[in-house]
Amino acid sequence: MFVALADPTRRGVVRRLGQGPASVGDLAGAFPMTLPSFLKHVRTLESAGLIRTTKAGRVRTCVLNRERLAVVEDWLAEQRAVWQQRTDRLDRFVTEEQP
C-alpha cells in the first residue's frame, strides 16, 4: 500500500482515476515515460489492490478501488488512537497530581 503510493507517478494515476476510469494509453499520456515503463506502475497499483483493470478488445481500462485507500486511513486512525490513549494517560496523571 504505502509502497505503491510512494511513487509520484502512481499517486498521479490514483488522482487521475479519482475523476473516473481511463485507458492505459490515456493515463500514460500524462507522464513523461514510455508505455512499458508506465505499464509497470499500473501493475504495481493493481497488485496493491489500489486499482482494478479490465481488458476489452485491445484496450485495458483502469478504475480506482476506493475501498483500498481506506486501509491507509485506517492506519492513520490507529496512530491517532495510540496517541490519544497516551494523552489520556497524561491527562489523568496531571489531573491526579492535584488532589
Next chain:
Amino acid sequence: MFVALADPTRRGVVRRLGQGPASVGDLAGAFPMTLPSFLKHVRTLESAGLIRTTKAGRVRTCVLNRERLAVVEDWLAEQRAVWQQRTDRLDRFVTEEQP
C-alpha cells in the same frame, strides 16, 4: 512522506513513538537489526519530517511530529474530494436525464 512510511520498520517506529518519546537505543531494541542500520531509518524519518530528534549527552531522543502525519491525511482528503466532485457531476447528469 509516503516513501518514509513505505517501510515496516519505520512504520513500527512511528507507532512506537505515538506512545511517547524514546531513545534510539530503546527503539532499536524492538527491531531485528544492527544499530547502524536502524539509525538510517531514524534519519530517513527525520528528514521526512515525521519525527524530530535531539541529542542530550550521549543519548538521542526521538519524538513523533504529529503535524506531519496530517500531510498524508490531507492527500487522502484531496482524493476523496476529487472523487466526490465526480459523483456530484454524475448525480447531476443522472438527475438531468429525467425532465
Next chain:
DNA sequence: CGAATAGTTTGCCACGCGGCTAAGTATTGG
C-alpha cells in the same frame, strides 16, 4: 487482407535502499 492501434513481453542497465562489519567519537559512572 493489410496497416494502424494498443498493449505486452523481453532483456538490459543504473541507482538507491536496506542490510552488515569494523572502527571512531563523545559522555558518563566508578
Next chain:
DNA sequence: CCAATACTTAGCCGCGTGGCAAACTATTCG
C-alpha cells in the same frame, strides 16, 4: 582517569525499482 555506554561514520554488498529500446501479439479499421 579508565572503562563502559550510546551512538556515529565509513565502507561494502546484494537486490529491487524504475527507466529504456526492440520485438511481439492481438484488435480494429479501411
